Amino acid sequence: MIPVTTLVTTWKEGSDAACIVEIIQDRCLNTTGLSIVLMRVNTFTSLYESDLELRLRDAIRQRDEQWRKHEREQITFLQNETAAMLRGLHKEIERLGHQLKGWCFS
Secondary structure, rough: OHHHHHHHHHHOOOOOOHHHHHHHHHOOOHHHHHHHHHHHHHHHHHHHHHHHHHHHHHHHHHHHHHHHHHHHHHHHHHHHHHHHHHHHHHHHHHHHHOOOHHHHOO
């Protein structure tokens, strides 16, 4: 029977579950040992999939948070730019109004 360390090492090297089962079936001599090892493979597969799901959810949550932060920053930037343009337009309107008054009374 394959030692568990070999199984874990094989798993950590990135082999998929089908490949691991195939390796185990090739190396195991008795069916009892094979059943135990296959149960361990199923356990590792289950743990891997649940860990993967948790990591994916966390990554998606972080991506969404970064996107929302980026959107808020863009909105703030655009609001500040719009306010600055409006102040500039109002100053220009006042300047032109004063200039027009100067022409009317001359």
